[in-house]
Amino acid sequence: MNGLTLQDFDKYFNELHGHAPYDWQHRLAKKVIVGSWPDIIDLPTGSGKTACLDVSVFALACQATMPVKERTAPRRIFFCVNRRVIVDEAHQRAKRIAKAIWKAERESGRSKPVLQLIAAALRTISGISDQEIPPLDVLELRGGIYRDNRWARSVTQPTIVCTTIDQLGSRLMFRGYGVSSGASPIQAALIAYDSLVLLDEAHISRPFLQSLQWIAQYLNPEKWAEQTISVPRMKVVPMTATPPQGTNTNDVLQLEDADRQNEGLNERLICNKLADLKSVENVVNAAVTDAKSLSEGRPTAIGIIVNRVVTAKEIYRKLREQHSESVVELVIGSMRPVDRDRQASRLQSLVGPNRPKETGQTSFVVSTQCLEVGADYDFDVLITECASLDAVRQRFGRLNRGGRPIPAKAVILIDEKQAKEESKLDDKKPLDPIYGNSLSRTWNWLCEYAELTTAETEPTSSEDSQPKKRKRKPAAKLTESRSVNFGINAFNGLLEEHGDDGRIPETLLSPSSKLDAPVMLPTYIDLWCQTNPQPVPDPDVSLFIHGLQEGARDVQICWRADLVEDDVMTSKQWPDVVSLLPPTAAECMSVPIGRFKRWLLDGYGAGADETDLLVTIQQDNSKNGQLRTPCVLWKGVRESILLKNVTELYPGCTIVLPINAQGWEELGHIPEPTQLTEVVVAEKTKTESDTSSNHETESADHSQLDVAEPAFLQAKDRAVVRLHPVLKPLRNKVPAAQRVLDRLADDESPPSTPELRQLCSEVMREFLNNLDIHDASGVQWEFYPDRRGLVITTRRRLDQVIEWYLPSLDDGEDQPTQTL
Incomplete structure (x- = not known):
């Protein structure tokens, strides 16, 4: 035994967050440790539902010494929701948990003894003793350019994955966006077995919940397998204050009187x-x-x-x-x-x-x-x-x-x-x-x-201020x-009195909450299992994620300031320019494909009825025509092309626009351009003064909106610096950059390789010093097609951005993915 018991949960929670857990969190931990998750977690807003991540990690650690066949706490925990912002927030909490456990393990003292026991228990489960690898891995799965497959690297590694329903659902059904045909069965199996799926806000993901329930039935070895593999099946736990119709409600975790004794929680309930x-x-x-x-x-x-x-x-x-x-x-x-x-x-x-x-x-x-x-x-x-x-x-x-x-x-x-x-x-x-x-x-x-x-x-009187004769006051x-x-308690009382058995009447629910997934027939499973080659016909997995009302599909848009057309460079060279620094998800804006097509053809952005619901009907009536700007359709280092017409666009593709094309306010929003830009682009009036302002805005330098360098650092934990005469902001911060450009412009006495290596190292050192990073050892560079500039990259990771989890895999980076 590792010594962890339910009595340690309060200490564990306090060591993580500096305060005691709510009573419901303690009750859930007690229930899960002995092997049973509730059918539904029905808790109001603000009651700390994401703490289910804390509970699941603690339960797994408590069962570390049990035989694998007897464990009921899954190794892989998927926090899944149909809202990107919630995925981001859950990911931040999961990172805090993972960092705290790893930090406690590496400390020599005993300031956080329970977290140290948790770390040891998780290492027992993973079988990895190397303390350079954390006991608990955490990552976020969302749409983008590069695959991040490290969660599928190990069958034994305890992992928290925060993800959208599209990313999880497509992988579970063997059609992961951006996942190779060879890796698809592996990822499907890792989700289907020894896993917990916490489906947050399940009422807005009813079709996906139905599909998960179908899959859970097909995972029953007594009915659908010749023999069992002795690994626990996926456990699905919906979390919602509005359980979808047809959901099993036999075992529901709700607030009790003991929770209301907590002053902080009770204040949220009664306000x-x-x-x-x-x-x-x-x-x-x-x-x-x-x-x-x-x-x-x-x-x-x-x-x-x-x-x-x-x-x-x-x-x-x-x-x-x-x-x-x-x-x-x-x-x-x-x-x-x-x-x-x-x-x-x-x-x-x-x-x-x-x-x-x-x-x-x-x-x-x-x-x-x-x-x-x-x-x-x-x-x-x-x-x-x-x-x-x-x-x-x-x-x-x-x-x-x-x-x-x-x-x-x-x-x-x-x-x-x-x-x-x-x-x-x-x-x-x-x-x-x-x-x-x-x-x-x-x-x-x-x-x-x-x-x-x-x-x-x-009333305000319209009479003269000096009336001719006295009148009666109105x-x-x-x-x-x-x-x-x-208020939570007040509105619950209103629903108890005038609702449908304490619930919101069905006629008042949004249409998306009433959507159904198609019946998942065994034939569909048989077809999805075939990944190389994929069969024809192939059932569309999006119908089983979003229901029969299919959601709008996105494309990824990013802007680059080094895509120019002048006497030296033409747009035909742009795919090669982008290949020097491939786009990363952090710099890309997810835009509905219909909206982007309209903008690319006629300059219009969001339609009057467009929302930010992931499941909405977005009509795409765009037709082919003259594009307002050249742009790169990114398909990897060797297959990217210059877009010729909108018919070449497809859901999930990545487009790189020149910064001078602008369009960020019509397509979406960038919060920090100058106020002049935001106001002029958004207003689009036809007055003479606005015409003048618009001209000034178009001629302005927007190169500061090119965020390729910080995005690459965030995504890859490696530094990159682009040097080119058109990239002005960097030269103001890195004096050595101008010296490199001056030497490249010297046709009579071009720099030698050793000289370039020294100059590039100086540039990278100055660049990293501005970020308070003091490690520039080992750089490599590639020239722009016009030979007027180059792109400098560090050879190895800096251990600055993602030092706390397993290094990401670099295989398959050129494969575009669906962004959802």
């Missing part, structure tokens, strides 16, 4: 979140007006969540104009990971989980559905557009998330055209293309059960307002 209901003529103007009025008087953190990308951008533009002294951020799905990480870092101190109880600076965060669930942000005020009731309820999880002692305020807005009585709703012709008629029905339900408040308002007008309390 009030009063929301005023407003039917308005224009949602954008109303949101901006309410944001202004609710921010007056004292610093306030305001969150604004709307249903359309276009709506969010317009609100963001107006707030930037009116509140230049305040922080204004736009959070949408189409953002580069490197920008999203920087933005999240900026927002942590303002609205993050460790924010101060009293707001010190006014801020406005405008978002679409990407902050609807899971995002650990805590606003003082919430302004939201009406949606289906399940979506609205989730959005209120961002309002006073920590249960602070503040008067949390909220407004729910609806376009008056969508505020229709039930008798005027026709389900064959729904009012909203995303939420159907559930949006209008939600509004009607809220109005019916809202608290009605009547107040007197003094009577005060009575105004009515409706409000609903979305």
Whole structure:
């Protein structure tokens, strides 16, 4: 025995996070250690569901000395959710767990004895004693350019994988995006066996949950195998406060009275979140007006969540104009990971989980559905557009998330055209293309059960200021307002009284929550098992992930400043230029393929009905035509081409645009360009002054938006420096760079190889010194096709970015993947 018991769980949790666990976390640990996960984890927003990762690691360590056949705690833990932002946050927590365990193991003292026992137990399971490799591996699986297969390197290594449902589902069904035909069966098996799948926000992934349940049935060796392999099957645990219809609810983990004895958790449960209901003529103007009025008087953190990308951008533009002294951020799905990480870092101190109880600076965060669930942000005020009731309820999880002692305020807005009585709703012709008629029905339900408040308002007299004779003072007008309390306890009480057995009525749920996956026939499994070659026909796995309403597919877009056309370089050389520094996922913006096609042909960006839901209907009516700019379709070092027409685009492909083509605000959002650029690109008015401003913007230097170097460092833990006359920002920070360019320009006396090696080493040393990294040993370089510059790369990893987990594999890097 390794000495770990349930009594150590509280100490383990405290050593990890500096505080005791909630009672439900302790109860879950007790249940899991003896070998049983609940059918559903039904917990409200803000109750710490991601701590299921902590519990699963502890349970695995407790069973380390048991025979493999008797273990019920899986080695591989998949935290899976249909929202990228939640995947990122879960990944951060998993990294903190892994780092803390590894750090405790390498410390000589006994300051964290339970974590040291955990580390030893995990090494017993993996069989790896080398302390240069961590006891627990952690990674994030999301769409991008390069495969990261290290999680499939070892059958024994304890691992946490945070992933989207697309990445997990495609691999489980032998069609992993970017996974080779030879590796597909291996990855499918590693997910199907000795694994735990925590499906967070399962109510928004009903088709995938159904498919997981089908697969679990087919993994039953008593019915579908000639003999057992004596390895436990995949265990699926949905986590949701709104269990999808048909889900097994025999064993549900919920909050109990003991949880409410925890002061911090109870404050989150009992705090009030009063929301005023407003039917308005224009949602954008109303949101901006309410944001202004609710921010007056004292610093306030305001969150604004709307249903359309276009709506969010317009609100963001107006707030930037009116509140230049305040922080204004736009959070949408189409953002580069490197920008999203920087933005999240900026927002942590303002609205993050460790924010101060009293707001010190006014801020406005405008978002679409990407902050609807899971995002650990805590606003003082919430302004939201009406949606289906399940979506609205989730959005209120961002309002006073920590249960602070503040008067949390909220407004729910609806376009008056969508505020229709039930008798005027026709389900064959729904009012909203995303939420159907559930949006209008939600509004009607809220109005019916809202608290009605009547107040007197003094009328404004239109009479002359000096009346001819005394008149009776006009009577005060009575105004009515409706409000609903979305506090956790208060709203649960409303559902108990007026809901469907304490649940949200089905007619008020979003259409996506009612989607079904096709019946998974054994024939489909037989076809998917054939990976090389793949059979024809081949069932489309996306239908089993998203249901019969297939989600919009993305392409990856990045911008490079060294793609130029002049007297020396032509666009035909661009594929070779990109091959010198292949794109990485961190610098790429995920954009719906239809949106990119429209922009590439006619300059238009997001359509009026586009949202940030991963499952939406996006019509692609684009036709072939003249491209507005040359660009590179990245297919690897040897097969990349210059895009000729939009018919060559396909879901998951990667496109590299020249920085002068711009388009980042039409296609998505980059948070930190100059304010002039953002305002001009977004507004697109036809006034004379705007025409002049637009001309200035187009001629501006946008090369600072090329983030290839930091993205490569983040993805590969190796440094790279591009030197070329068109790349100006770097030369200001690295003086040696200009010396290299001067020598390359000397045709009469070109530099020798030893001289170049010395110069390149100086450049890399200066570059890394700016990053406070003091290791430039071993560099290599390649020339640009025009010989005016070169690309310098360190030969080995720097152990700066990913020093705490297994090195990533480099095989298959040129294979593009689906980005989802």
